[in-house]
Amino acid sequence: MTQRSHAIDPVLAKRVETVLERVDALPTLSNVAARLLSAGSSDRADIGEVVTIIESDPAMSTRLLGLCRRADRGLGDRVRTVKHAVVMLGLDAVRSAALSVSVYDLMTKEGQASREALDAQLASGAEATASTLSFDRVGFWKHAVAVGCCAELLVGQNSRLGVAPEEAFLAGLLHDLGKLVLELVLPRAYGQVVRLAESRAVDASEVERAVIGIDHHEVGKRMAERWNLPTPIRDVIWLHSRPIELLPEAPHRGLIGLVTLSEAICRGLHLGFACDFGQPLDAGTLWRDLRLSAKGADSIIQPLHTALSDRLKVLGLDVDAGPTLLLESLANANRRLSRLNTSLHERARTAQASSRVLDAVGSYQRSVASARSIAEVLAHVGASSMQLLGGVCPGALFQPAPDEPWQLLRFGPGSEVISTRLLDPLPPKARMTWTHAPEPTIMSMSMLGLHSWLEPHLSDVPELKRLKLMPLIPAGEFAPGALLLTTANYEAVGLTPAQAHPLTAGWSSSLRAWGATDALRRLSGHLQESARRVAELEAALARTQSLDSIGAAAQSTARQMEPHLTTILGRASVLKKRLTEAQDVASVGAILDAVNELVRLAATLGEPGAAPAVETVHRGSDKAAA
Template identity: 35%
Template sequence: HDLGKLALDRILPRAYARVVELVDHRGADIAEVERRVLGIDHHTAGKRLAEHWRLPHALQDVLWLHNQPAASLPDVPHRALIGLVTVADALAHHLHLGWSGGEARGAEVEARFREFGFDPKIIPFVLRELPREVAARSADLGLNEPDGPGVLLGCIRRANSRLGRLSARLSRRAAEGVAGARALAAITEFHDAAVTDATRSLREAMEAVVRSASGALGAGFHAAVVQSRAGAPWSVLRLDALGRSSPHWLLDAPPGERDLRELCDPASAALDRGPLLAWLAEQIRRASGEPGAGEAPVERVVLLPLIAGDGLNGLLLHDRASADSALTEPGLRALARVWGAALASASRHEGALRMGEQLADANRQLGALQSELIESRSLARLGELAAGAAHEMNNPLAVISGQSQLLAKATRQPENLAAARAIIEASEKLSELISSLHLFAAPPTPDFQTIDPAPLLRQAASLARARAGTADESRSVRLSIAPALPPIRADPHLLTLALTELILNALQAAPERLVEVQAHLDPFDGRLMISVSDD
């Protein structure tokens, strides 16, 4: 009935040996393991072989349909034969008579008997007689098998071997349970620490990941590598064997590599660890400033991708000696996903903070531009008003100034002469004010020329003294001009007016003090510095 097993073992010996190994290790149904490993089970293989050999249909269906539930069997004349082979197979499994993958429990044997219409009460009798009958049939076939007691002893040995495998399987599962509990405890501890500080920075999240890895894997070499955004440098943080965190390093991407996220496929977690691992280990060793001191050899360093739902979020480097902990691969993968999610969350949080800062800066700039626009519009309106007022006042002022000058020439009385001169001075001041309004309303376009600043400064000082009515040059304005000043590019007229107003303002503010005008080159950037100060 298990002719398909012989065929599969004959054609695919290595693959079928793996099937047998998995069945022993996991205690799984052999047909299910065959389908997963080989893509075909021994039932189908036996049926096809029987069809190829043109065996009777009854044997073909026995090879194909034995061990199927009675309700799923087709209504064929040899249905009882299929049931008989199924029940016999269950008895052989239960008695550990030979090995064909899988085991049948006592309750399952009874259920099989009832399912196919056999009386379960005959099971004890069949089990007593079965070893002797097997020995007799083996002798008839010339298989040189032991006698009945020998067959029974073989069953006992196989049962004990089976018991040992079950015990080893339970031990493995217990160890896996301990490892799972350790991974769960590490996840819980890391999660609790992360919840207490939901606004942690990316560097703090990296340090938390590295410390969690050190606690879960054991003391040793641990380092985290993260890239906050595409095109940004790679951030590295290392924890030494004493639990001390290193400074936060920034590394450019390795030559020929793309962004960190593109190095790993999130679905398969496949990562080219060879060249990248050697490059990272060398960069960390250089950045530590202690070449070879306390560092794990490259061949002992493991590169673990930290993957969350949106892809690769970082890399964890640790030495293989640290993997002596009770963590299994599934537990380590679960931890890696938790660490990757924490790094992704911290990176998004920092990105939101930076975006908030950029928005605040943009709002401040927008506010400044709006203020400048409002001020510009106000100045434009004020300029229009000033231009109109200057035009309207200029004509009456010309009449007042002309008539007062004629009056000053015609009068001989001291009182009238003083009054006329006062009118003339007031008219001149008002004329200067009107000129200033014209400049404010329509600022002139500068006519830049290459000029010598020293004569321009002397002219501005002279004009200021004249307008202030100060005759003594040495007691009013003192010029301190550095020798050999280079030529400058400026509008000589506008610059003279500006300097004259500054000097005049200083003279009028403190008539009794000496006003000093200094000109020299800035030693830092070579600009011409002009300062006006009273003594």
């Protein structure tokens, strides 16, 4: 047989490990029950030994005789001693009855201890485990006993199944043992399981796997193994509630199917508290799959109520008569119908709310398509808010970027921006930062410390005292900051922020898209300005490089001219001394002045070094001439 498999994450895996550790810490069966199990089946057990074991526990003996007298054997009060019960009913029947009493007593006492601990916690003000009140322990046992009685009755009508009535009763009684164990070891979590299963109209096992990480089938199997219960009983606990065709081939396949059918019948009759709120398997289909007698499930309804009433009296669950059970089952059915009716109404309201939100989303998307700026987008958001949430929306606060001032946008009646005002810096106590939540909440201006900052600019708004702020998006690198001024109220229109999320998410998406567009536009302008400055720097660099080239050429030319100018200076000086005519001397002097000017010019352009002074050249020239 393959176990039910389901993937769990590490957190659930740790939780499953904790659950199994707590299961292993639960008490074992009583010494009497353990000795009965070890005594073996009727073909190899000592009747005297079994009688001695049972009689060693007087309380169990009394309860056991009560169960045996009420078994559908027609024996009545003739069963007066344990030995007589063994002789008249058989060893297996008495042993199963004794095990039933032992398990019931053990789990009831353990449950009572859990209830007392819960009462102590509640009395001390602890609220952590108050959720366990959603588990109806008495109702659970009524359901368990009902399934056992139903299985026993079905066996009596269909002997070809090859199942002993007492084994069928024990299997039915313990089929949901795992639920009781989970409620004992994890009362708080199992209270949540019951509530979620009821609210979602599903069976407990589906929620158990999601919340706890393991379902009652596997936990019950673990407990049955720890108690060393017979293999057929273990497999019933593990595999019941599956369609017959999905059950594995096994010698006790019929017993598993029988308990599954019994549970479906009892759930259909609303007997007790099953912790399951989904649609039960179809009893008619299970009946046909098991090939039971042609009488049908209706044939055991009256005997079932009678048998259940008798068994509950023996177990001390204070049921007076069969009609009381019938009335209780009718009340349970009415409660279930009431829950279903409430659930349907709630779903209808949710569907209506969703329809209104989707209509508002469509209307907003059509209108915002004509927007040409982020300010116009905000105006369309305001109109959309009034359409869905009611109230008035006279404007919005807008910050293009975190380092820019806030602006107050005022809206007109036609979703247009009629004015834009730059606001003064925020007051010292203002709090313009908030955590962006999926569903924006509506906050008062006083909460953000903005009332005195905005009031002078909104004095013409009649609803000023009721005006609040709805944060849309916080300012970021590529997103503007935006808050809507509104008198809207989710509750007034029968919506929650979560239900309005598709629309508010559309608002935020539009604003982010336009914010990114504006940010890119500003970035493009910055890039263009940067490109212009780079071009200017490149032109200046080119001019600098051109002047450097001219300077290098001038320096080279000056160095080449230096020796020639020196020679001219020397020879002109000698010539000047030899001339006698005043006119000629004046001409040579003019030549000397021009050459000296050339020397200074060469020194200025090329920095050739220290240019020779005229006097020095003269002396050098005189020596050369001499």
